[in-house]
Amino acid sequence: MTGRVPVHVDGRGRLLVVEHQTLDYAPSRVFVVTDAPAGVSRGDHVVPCRQTMVLISGGVDVTVGESADRPTRHERLASPGDTVQLQPGEYVSYRLDDPSSTVLVLAETEYRGARPDGVAP
Numbered sequence: 001m002t003g004r005v006p007v008h009v010d011g012r013g014r015l016l017v018v019e020h021q022t023l024d025y026a027p028s029r030v031f032v033v034t035d036a037p038a039g040v041s042r043g044d045h046v047v048p049c050r051q052t053m054v055l056i057s058g059g060v061d062v063t064v065g066e067s068a069d070r071p072t073r074h075e076r077l078a079s080p081g082d083t084v085q086l087q088p089g090e091y092v093s094y095r096l097d098d099p100s101s102t103v104l105v106l107a108e109t110e111y112r113g114a115r116p117d118g119v120a121p
Contacts, residue, residue, distance in 0.1 A: 005081045005083055006081070007081040018052075018106065023052060025050050025108045026108070027106035028109050029106075029109065029111060031104075032104050032105075033103050033105065034099070034102040034103075036095075038096070038099070040095065041093050041095055042094050043062075043094050045091070046089060047086045047090045047091070048088060048112075049107055049108040050085070050086070050108040051108065052084075052085055052106045053077070053094070053103050054083050054105070054106070055083070056080055056103060056104055058096060058098060059076070059078050059101055060077045060094050060095065061076055061077075061094060061095050062076075062077065062092065062094040063092070066090075077103070
């Protein structure tokens, strides 16, 4: 499911706001993906916990499914503040448009390392 966080723009720039009531979980880990070469695939793993991906800049194409071979939805995050919700057990892969594209990911649990069943951060 895609959504949007509040974005406030004025002469000083753009402010994206993620507040607790925006999420239906308390994030334990936050990470940023940036400087990825255009077209490089990121993710490519089973999501271990609830996560919210927030576009900060640029653009990103997100594919979610039961496995790498069975995509069930494609989401395009094109404007800063666009979000996609990821659920445990979903397989996710994504491609940032270029090195200036940036996504922030809020994860429900801390990173515990990849598991033998392929679940990764």
